[in-house]
Amino acid sequence: MMDRIGSFDFVAEPFHVDSMERLTLGVLGNHLLNCAGMHAAERGFGMTVLHENRYTWVLSRLAIELSDLPRAYEKFTIRTWVENVYRLFTDRNFMLLDKDGRAIGYARSIWAMIDMDTRKPVDLFSLHGGKISDYVCNEECPIEKPGRIKLSNPEFVGTYQAKYSDIDLNGHVNSIKYIEHILDLFPLDLLCERAVRRFEIAYVAESFYGDMLTFLREKDEKNAYNVEIKRNETDVVVRSRIIFN
Amino acid sequence: MMDRIGSFDFVAEPFHVDSMERLTLGVLGNHLLNCAGMHAAERGFGMTVLHENRYTWVLSRLAIELSDLPRAYEKFTIRTWVENVYRLFTDRNFMLLDKDGRAIGYARSIWAMIDMDTRKPVDLFSLHGGKISDYVCNEECPIEKPGRIKLSNPEFVGTYQAKYSDIDLNGHVNSIKYIEHILDLFPLDLLCERAVRRFEIAYVAESFYGDMLTFLREKDEKNAYNVEIKRNETDVVVRSRIIFN
Numbered sequence: 210m211m212d213r214i215g216s217f218d219f220v221a222e223p224f225h226v227d228s229m230e231r232l233t234l235g236v237l238g239n240h241l242l243n244c245a246g247m248h249a250a251e252r253g254f255g256m257t258v259l260h261e262n263r264y265t266w267v268l269s270r271l272a273i274e275l276s277d278l279p280r281a282y283e284k285f286t287i288r289t290w291v292e293n294v295y296r297l298f299t300d301r302n303f304m305l306l307d308k309d310g311r312a313i314g315y316a317r318s319i320w321a322m323i324d325m326d327t328r329k330p331v332d333l334f335s336l337h338g339g340k341i342s343d344y345v346c347n348e349e350c351p352i353e354k355p356g357r358i359k360l361s362n363p364e365f366v367g368t369y370q371a372k373y374s375d376i377d378l379n380g381h382v383n384s385i386k387y388i389e390h391i392l393d394l395f396p397l398d399l400l401c402e403r404a405v406r407r408f409e410i411a412y413v414a415e416s417f418y419g420d421m422l423t424f425l426r427e428k429d430e431k432n433a434y435n436v437e438i439k440r441n442e443t444d445v446v447v448r449s450r451i452i453f454n
Numbered sequence: 455m456m457d458r459i460g461s462f463d464f465v466a467e468p469f470h471v472d473s474m475e476r477l478t479l480g481v482l483g484n485h486l487l488n489c490a491g492m493h494a495a496e497r498g499f500g501m502t503v504l505h506e507n508r509y510t511w512v513l514s515r516l517a518i519e520l521s522d523l524p525r526a527y528e529k530f531t532i533r534t535w536v537e538n539v540y541r542l543f544t545d546r547n548f549m550l551l552d553k554d555g556r557a558i559g560y561a562r563s564i565w566a567m568i569d570m571d572t573r574k575p576v577d578l579f580s581l582h583g584g585k586i587s588d589y590v591c592n593e594e595c596p597i598e599k600p601g602r603i604k605l606s607n608p609e610f611v612g613t614y615q616a617k618y619s620d621i622d623l624n625g626h627v628n629s630i631k632y633i634e635h636i637l638d639l640f641p642l643d644l645l646c647e648r649a650v651r652r653f654e655i656a657y658v659a660e661s662f663y664g665d666m667l668t669f670l671r672e673k674d675e676k677n678a679y680n681v682e683i684k685r686n687e688t689d690v691v692v693r694s695r696i697i698f699n
Contacts, residue, residue, distance in 0.1 A: 222484070222488055223487075223488070223491065223501070223622070223623060224484050224487065224488075224622060224628050224629070224630050226622075226623050227618065227619075227621060227622075227623070228621045228622065228623060228624075228625050228663075230623045233619065235619065239467070239469050239470075242468075242469065243467055243468070243469075246468065256468070256527075257527060281623050282501075282502060372638035373472065373637055373638050373640065373641075373642050373645050374472075374478065374480065374634045374637060374638050376472060376473045376642065377468070377469060377471070377472075377473065378468060378471050378472070378473060378475045378526050379473075380473050383469050384469070385469050389619045392618055392619060393617035393618050393619050395618065396618075397618050397621065397663050397664075400618050418473075418642050419642075
């Protein structure tokens with residue numbers, strides 16, 4: 210089964226760690242998405258091939274659970290594989306290994322494919338004669354699936370206007386920047402001393418350059434916070450759930 | 455002379471490009487500093503070795519000049535070498551090559567070494583018996599040296615409170631984040647359509663978590679803007695000069 214699992218090696222760069230010298234979740238998220246892209250590309254489902262047919266992958270949900278994180282200058286490895294393929298979604302999982310090859314984290318992601326012109330979902334089995342199913346792999350991923358994030362009584366915690374550095378090659382606020390903006394809602398002490406055990410994010414809609422993003426947050430009973438980002442105070446863009454140790 | 459020049463290969467990752475699919479200057483800056491670190495480490499002057507003696511490199515100035523930038527998914531190469539070593543400073547230069555090996559940019563940087571406990575500069579010739587001079591290389595770097603950036607009558611253009619994602623492993627706002635925050639002062643249209651020809655930054659003092667940064671800007675006659683970042687409205691942290699095409 211090993212050939213169905215992609216394995217990619219990295220080093221924790223000095224500007225990619227926080228003040229505790231731990232790799233930031235934004236950088237980790239970026240690496241996960243890049244690994245997804247490289248693994249898919251190696252199997253004929255990469256962005257450059259898809260774009261020729263005006264199709265593109267869209268990340269719908271991401272959940273990351275961590276017992277530890279690489280420190281500055283340390284090597285680490287990300288493994289990724291496809292767990293399930295449905296008609297309109299695919300589940301892709303990840304394992305994070307530290308410099309000694311010890312599993313220190315896992316992640317689950319859910320992706321759709323859309324037609325870039327109609328923005329409508331594409332039937333995944335219609336591509337390359339359904340060949341995507343050949344890559345399904347039953348490697349274990351011992352963390353909970355991304356769930357539905359519901360906010361009951363959140364409080365307003367800030368606004369942010371989307372700037373040049375937030376915008377990706379599609380003209381949208383990029384998936385990684387949301388992760389950074391969400392973590393920036395919390396005090397340094399909490400992030401450093403307690404550290405994030407689980408980070409979950411659901412991408413609901415796009416936001417754009419100049420959009421005024423509103424951040425809403427609530428604390429629930431279990432060391433956990435739910436966050437919602439709206440654009441122009443009305444449309445939900447992102448929901449997230451952060452559980453601290 | 456080639457062994458004095460370090461050469462490092464990269465790929466422009468999809469979340470590291472802007473809406474024109476060009477590598478962002480922040481990411482390029484990060485790569486330059488990493489290349490400096492790797493090149494120094496390979497020659498016995500890396501951070502991990504220095505830290506054993508409680509010494510560290512401090513970036514004082516950086517100037518980047520570009521005729522083009524790598525696009526999403528393209529390979530590119532950064533070469534770096536030491537141009538001069540003085541008692542308290544060293545000049546390190548860079549060349550940026552596109553996927554076809556064509557030089558599309560150059561950069562110049564000035565570094566000091568300090569004692570982490572006293573924060574005082576260290577005599578560079580006192581280390582490893584002055585061996586650092588052996589790495590000096592007279593490769594051409596056809597861009598102007600970093601100059602003195604003077605603001606005469608700047609206007610206030612914004613504030614920003616330093617957050618978790620700004621802070622590096624030393625507890626300071628990281629050198630790359632300043633570059634992002636400075637570019638974010640300009641409209642997307644200007645950055646995308648005209649693009650930056652030269653970006654220069656002088657690191658004057660440190661800023662810290664929670665600091666309220668104030669941004670001052672002035673336009674001078676030659677398509678150029680000068681920017682000053684102050685902390686707590688008084689102390690200059692960074693000065694920068696941006697010249698658009």
